[in-house]
Amino acid sequence: MHRLFLLLLAFTCTASFSQQRFQYTQAKMGSPFHLVFYAPDSAGAATLARQAFELVDSLNAVFSDYLETSELNRLNETAGSGRSVPVSPSLFALLLQSQKAAGKSEQAYDITIGPLSRLWRSARKNKRFPSQADVLEAKKTVGIKNMVLDTAKNEARLLKAGMRLDLGGIAKGHIAQKVVDYLKDKGIASALADAGGDLACTDAPPGKKGWTVGINVPESETGLLAETITISNSAVATSGDVYQYMEYNGKRYSHIIDPRTGYGVQFQRNVTVVAPDGATADWLATACSILPLASCRKLVQRCNAQLLITQLHNNHVSYFMTDEMRSRLNP
Template structure:
């Protein structure tokens, strides 16, 4: 019995020593036009650098697939194939995966989340850059190119057809969360148990840092870039993202039109909202935040509940800040 206790004590001491040797490493690179940060705990600096390098390389490989800013990306080539008699296009496993997840998001959100919104995204992106509000006819004409029913999936051969010329896919509301989750999944394969991945506000976390109950994450006050809500989130093995229009919008007729476009109307949102979603994976958190920005508060709460997600909506109405949340959101505060 004494020997068993002694062995257990030795193992416990060794375990505590290993934990004590864990050091915090932080790496940041510019990806997709924004800072991409990876923080994790590891015992060896050379190993940490190798893992970070591989994580950023993995990110680059996904950007080469999902970006609509790169003409040679798989997404751009798929969009270029759009035609009434379009031949099926064989897509990569990653593209197939994100398209299927986008299809589920479209169906569950009742069409509020729609990756075929690409033509409208391009129209409004150009309008914001030129600071010239598009005319009604342009919006109506462009909206005719949008519709998830214009995508045909061949599940047997993993092929996709875009059936209307001028179609354009936009993965902006899901790809960053997807990439953050894939990087977190990779870190787990490298025995990294305590990590945070931040892709321009789409955040995935695994185990809590040493001597803490979770990773501390702040939430922006609606329409404020630098001011945070007083209470902070404390998360582990979760993902969180906030959707809003702090930087990207266009003003017209006394209204602010967000870069988040309602595919059902063709126009950017005019409600001044921040939507924060906490979910089990970052892909879901990303698209849910977008969809819940578009839906009514009642429908947004119902959608979040379907995925077991927690949600906080901060809305600025006539200068007054109001908050709406799911019942489970408060359990994530420090």
């Protein structure tokens, strides 16, 4: 997706006598998936890592809008049919959380954005700015009210033909969370999963206060802010457009689309959110890339989350953050 802005800085520490640090990386969901945890022995760690990556693949087969055979795309194919479709507990839970997220965010986060996502992906690939008619046509089916969920039967119905759900702003964080939860269930106390910049973690590494995370300078691929943040038993997600955007008539359009307008946002923010779980951090980072700053503050506070927004003005980084995030920053 659009989360490649966090760099883990402090993976090294002195392990306790019975715990060793293990790190594994595989390409998953279009970006490197990093896994770090502490375990007693290498054989057991390798087995757990393999099982964790298999879990990633199984969840991606449910949530991906890139895989034609995914459960999500099978649901998309029923749009406008008038049928309610039974879905797996995993997919239904994420659809329900996404529906609630849309309501909380004033529809700034909306998984029915799929037709717009496809339009703008094609535009960036072909370097052709979409016409207003193209945007309006794609926008016709966008709106969370067009997704109906039956909580008694675990069924979903997409009301309009041509609808497409896109879980890109929530699935990676959710999957990272599921991976560390799985490792915790297997007896691993300290673990971190990084799904292309969407991070979830459990207890701090042995001898440390937490996992130390660095944050990119706005509009920079490699530069880091002077400050870091420390997390444990929580999740972090970031959002920004340093990698994906379009320029047209002197304006820069982010790949982060406002579902309400159909266009990418034109202001450049780096948004960092710390939240209790990966899915919440993920969708909040997207919503706070779109909403006015005052609305962002209210939203993250409602969700028991913390927010840092940085912007670059005349080569000077400006900061906007909640009080809770300010106390978390390390010089």
